[in-house]
Structures are given as C-alpha cells and as structure tokens.
Amino acid sequence: xxxxxxxxxxxxxxxxxxxxxxxxxxxxxxxxxxxxxxxxxxxxxxxxxxxxxxxxxxxxxxxxxxxxxxxxxxxxxxxxxxxxxxxxxxxxxxxxxxxxxxxxxxxxxxxxxxxxxxxxxxxxxxxxxxxxxxxxxxxxxxxxxxxxxxxxxxxxxxxxxxxxxxxxxxxxxxxxxxxxxxxxxxxxxxxxxxxxxxxxxxxxxxxxxxxxxxxx
Numbered sequence: 418x419x420x421x422x423x424x425x426x427x428x429x430x431x432x433x434x435x436x437x438x439x440x441x442x443x444x445x446x447x448x449x450x451x452x453x454x455x456x457x458x459x460x461x462x463x464x465x466x467x468x469x470x471x472x473x474x475x476x477x478x479x480x481x482x483x484x485x486x487x488x489x490x491x492x493x494x495x496x497x498x499x500x501x502x503x504x505x506x507x508x509x510x511x512x513x514x515x516x517x518x519x520x521x522x523x524x525x526x527x528x529x530x531x532x533x534x535x536x537x538x539x540x541x542x543x544x545x546x547x548x549x550x551x552x553x554x555x556x557x558x559x560x561x562x563x564x565x566x567x568x569x570x571x572x573x574x575x576x577x578x579x580x581x582x583x584x585x586x587x588x589x590x591x592x593x594x595x596x597x598x599x600x601x602x603x604x605x606x607x608x609x610x611x612x613x614x615x616x617x618x619x620x621x622x623x624x625x626x627x628x629x630x631x632x633x
Contacts, residue, residue: 418455419487422516423500427478431507436471443483446503452496455486469520469624469632470592473599477620482632484516517633524627526592528600529585532615537579543611548574555605568606571598592624
C-alpha cells in the first residue's frame, strides 16, 4: 500500500460547494475511476481521503491537495488523467505524486484577492493605512463563539496593483493545522474600520511550509 498526493484545483461554481460535498465528489470520482484505492476497515468501509487545508466557502483554489492510498503500483500520471475525467468541469486534477512532507508541514498560504472599486488607487492607500496600525482587531467567529482577534501579525501583503476598477493583491496568511486565518477577515476590517464593503474574489494559489517553500 502506498500513499499518494492528489493535487487539484476548484474554480468557478465549484468554489461554492462545501468541503463535505467536495469530499463526496472526490469519493464518487475515485469509485468511478476504478483506481486501486484503499478503503478503511470496519462496519462502514469508505475510501481513505485526507485533505490538507479545507477551503472556505466561496474561495477558489488553484493548487489544493488530498492524500489517498493505493493498493497496487500505478502509473501516477495516467491515474491523474483517469481521475480528472470523472470530475466536474470546475474541479481539475493537476498531478499525482508521492508526498515528501506531511500536512503538518503547512504553515502559510498565498492568496490572490481582487476588490472592485471605482477608485482602486485610493482603496490601496486605505488598506496600506489600515495595516500600518499597531493592531487591526476584528471579531473572529469560531465554534466556541466570537472573540476579538488581531489580524495584523497573520497577514503579509506581497504585492498590489490598482487599475481598471480593480485592486488586485497578493497576500500571505497563516495557515496550519494549529489554526488558519481566513483572508475574508481583512474585508471585515475594511468594513469595521473604514465602512467599506467592496465586492471581493478570493483565490488560494498555493500552500507553503514555514520556510516559505511550496508544499510537496
């Protein structure tokens, strides 16, 4: 039995399905693919699947991953094509290979955020002013209730471009099994501090280790 890592993207309408529905979709595709996947044992056997960092609803993912186990030696490039053929149009398998790191190695994620604005340059200045504060406190919603949370230590602005009615940003945020910070909290801060609610499209582009290397 061999563990392999499936890298895939979820874009378009697929970004609005829940993680539970994504799991069901992947399970169905794996069954239809007839790949030699390993099933858990017990009263209700099911295909073993483990996802790295589930996406928030409405967020696209350009390079997401899940681990499965194969019971036979398989051509992984061919397996990627076979599995991709069983998935909806907006969920695509990119590649499959044997993992080098466990999911506990994930420490950060990079995001691309597009904000609609009639004055994107001014919005860029507002965001820069906001993140220059000593602290940026928002209400973070969790299973144990709401609590105040300082997002500033968890976000790093990597790049921004303003023009044509859009402010485009590249952002790095904390993302690990110990806890992740949703980039939508930055939008919460804009609303709370500046009374602004621009329409936003958020895409997670990659997962990174603590040393800022791509997850493998």
